Amino acid sequence: MAEPTRAYCLRCGRDVETEHRYPRTLRRVLKGYFFIPLALVPFYPLLASDYVLAIPMMMLYMLGIGPALVITKDPALCVECGALIPVLGPNAQATSH
């Protein structure tokens, strides 16, 4: 699924090229971060019983969720003016001033 490289910039008032602050591969790899707990479901009894290694590692994982969310949900930027390009939903209406 290709990402759109053009979007409507509210500040410029026209369609512009967009860019992201983080590389595309990093954003795609970090989406897999959220599926790690699903892969570990069969091991939960073992992980929950290991107070020395597994529980501190799970806490470290939870600390990483915030930065991973910041990178994967980072909005596109206008190449020309640097404004954030909002992701418009199906009911969003463009306003012109």
Ligand SMILES: [Zn+2]
């Ligand atoms: Zn712009």
